[in-house]
Amino acid sequence: MMRWDFDKITQEAIKEITACDDLKNLEALRVKFLGRKGLLTEVYSSLPTLSAEEKPLVGKNANNFRNKITSLLDERRILLENTSTDIVAETLDVSLPGIAAPVGREHILSQIIEEICSTFENLGFVVQDGPEIETEFNNFTALNIPADHPSRDSFDTFYLETPDPEQKDRNLLLRSQTSPVQIRLMKQFKPPFAVVIPGKVYRPDAVDASHSFVFHQIEGLLVDEDIKFSDLKGLLTAFCQRLFGEKTRMRFRPHYFPFTEPSAEVDISCYICDGKGCSVCGRKGWLEIMGCGMVNPKVFEAVKYPKGKYTGLAFGMGVERMAMLKYGINDIRLFFENDVRFLKQF
């Protein structure tokens, strides 16, 4: 009786190899069957002890077995190599964090300013800026704000101890709006132009969760010979739909600003509840996001543009408010505290 039942051994080897699904175990099988201390070596080394009729038969069976197993192992290895990776052999915890160069964040207010300005740049506007320290003329008078208007009081505007070099009996002030930049630009340039102006503005409001004595505004101004009220509606609709999504609905509510006439406040349909009413929009379905209007002819008069030659549209929005609405931030002080846990969130 033969010492090795090659049929059985082959059957079992085939079973083991086809069941093997990882390269490491496959290598172990190769060693088991074909290796130096494996089955085949054992068979070959026992050949001299066999009888003359057994020898060729066993030798032939062993060769068949080697060929069969070798090709099976190769096939299996190629299959496994294609379905896994080489590094399977390492101990890899793929859930560990990856490693990347450290990266910082632009302040959330810078991000919002960037988003708004670039939207307007895509609509054909240019970005401009101007000083925070202003004259009463630029901040109020030229903007058609009467001399005795409450907003000029020291309750509503920060004045500096420094006198205004152009009007010695007046002091310089910290601008309470970005609109004086409009005046500066109009004094210097003739239309047509389309500008957006981001910047800090100051108002003496006691600091709490919803008030700050400094905040950011973005102001826009488009002046040409034939700008219409319908353009104001169209332009701001295009802007809001780009910024808040195509489906955004708009509402132009008449309002009052001394430097525009007609004036409006712009509401957009609440993007949280889609206008159905939620806590963010105070159950109204609308979010107030900016003020706008047609430039009051008095403003053109103040910058000495020829009477009746130009018309224009202007708009302005609060950056902090936009950020608070967009991200549900509930305290305006967070913007200026710069806790890195806050900065890193956006």
Add this chain to the structure above:
Amino acid sequence: MKLSLNWLNDFVRHGLLPEKLAERLTMAGHEVKSIDEIAGDRVFEIEITPNRPDCLNTLGLAREVSAIVNKPLVLQKLKTIKIPKTLCSVTIEDRSACLRYVGAVVENISIAESPIVVKERLQAMGVRSINNVVDITNYGLFENGQPLHTFDYDKLIGGKIIVRRAKAGEKIVTLDGVERQLNPSILVIADAERAVAIAGIMGGQDTEVTAKTKRILLESAYFDPVLIRRAGRALGLTSDSAYRFERGVDLTNVDVAAKRALSRLLDFAGGNIVNYRDVAVKKTVTQKQFSVDMKGIGHFLGTNISAVQVKKILGKLDFKVSGKGECLKVMAPSFRSDIKGAIDISEEISRIIGYDRLDSSLPQIKPSAIVSSERFQLKRKLRRILTAQGLDEAISYPLISRGAIEKTNVADLPISRVKNPLSLDQEYLRPSLLASLLAVVNLNFNHGQKNLRLFELGKIYPPAGEKEVLGIVLTGNRPQNWQINKKETVDFYDLKGIVVRIFETLGFDLPTCVLGKKTIDIVLEKEKIGFLGKVSKDILKNWDLKSDDVYYAEIDLEKFYKLKPQIKRFVSLTDFPSITRDVSIAVKQDVSFGQIESLAREIGSTHLIAINFIEQYLGEKIAAGQKGLVFSLLYQSSQRTLTEAEIAPIHEKILQRLSQDFGAVIR
């Protein structure tokens, strides 16, 4: 302003559900903030814009509603009263502060409760019912907007009314029981001896109408808005009357309102009018007639509106409109001082029609005469460069306290002060960004965040000016990750690396660092454009920062904005091999690497294409006063393969000169 819908129904039959009416008013410029239900009535809380004081009463809002729904406005007719010819004593001393004063004395009145309807309406307005006389004055204010006041006539010394400025040191106890110090900036109503009311704001307790009152003097007046506002602010006192006087009441309504109140008074409280006086500097506001070209308005709005519709709307709003065709002559009513010309008419028409019903178009935006701000563009780039190096952007308060300035040791810098600071924490315009950023570091330290890499693009304020600067602060450990987690503290070189990277990325010439007196100066083309260094122990202690290593750099962006990038030319990529030679030397500590670098460049000429610094070591491995420097020199030609034989003499010469010029020992 509160609007009672029951009351409104007396004036106009609008036929709208409350929610719909609220929406229409909102869309006509009178935003309804909330709708409350009070005792079977619906009450709107409406935000009235400052240009529309005429809408601070029910009649005014009813007029708006009548225009919006195109229904007639009806003013309730009261019993006519007989005005006696006898005069009461009214003197206006300050004729610019009081343009009109109507006084009327009523005798034999009976103080009682008000009729139910009056009580209900006052309740809807959020006002407590007091008695029939006082309630009539409040009713009048909410009905037609004219504030009224009643004095107990028997308590007016000399039976006199004098409108004058308060005397210095004069005092009055107002109806709320508070004694108030007056001064000549405040207008008062006085009798023969003393102030009996703060004009337009609040009456005095001494002359208050009580249950015992038999004779009253009714006041209806026009006071200067600015004067009333300033007095109110100075006294910290406001009232429904003051709110309306500050915004301007209708001069022509002063006597009309007085007569309506007198009629109600006789009706509710009985009595008879014994004398009456209307002292007027001016009795009416003259409105100018102007022409309105409907074609022009249609063009301006981008929507054509018919002259017929315009006439209808303006008529409902009490404007006088005449003229035919496209050109109309328009005159605003006396209470519409906000209307000055055709542009205002375009707003009136469009808001009554509804902005939403007007056309929308996209403007043709032509190339601007104004160019985009280079500053803004450069700041955009700076943010990108700095965040790419792991720095977070901070935005801090530009107004800081004296304390913050002193703690930062910058009190010697000239500073600008705010004249009317809200608090001492925001009294000065910061002279340095460091003070702001140290406050940020402090806050983060307090929250356990010790590893900080921050920058701010902010303004600092030398007296009467402002300039933009970039501030960078580094503290704590260098960025780590879970594979490289050796804790290393940041140092000067981290900061220098960031600063140089900015110039490099923008294609500017690279700045050099020069030791200055207190800081290390960042110098470019012999001009100082910033500084950097370690924040001194003193300052850290002042700010209570428990760290030895806080580094700060500041770049003057005003100078930075003037820099121009170098013109870049393509350098062809060479395939010829390069030869690298490492050099290790020991030199005296006062020899800088910069000196070594420039010597090597001078000798190495065009063959030496790069010098890479590898290491500096100090301490045990090297003699006292010496430092070890390791760097490599890279030789390459773009035309041919350099041989060792060609390089050797150059390299040897560099080494030789290093020992000769700087006493370097080659190791």
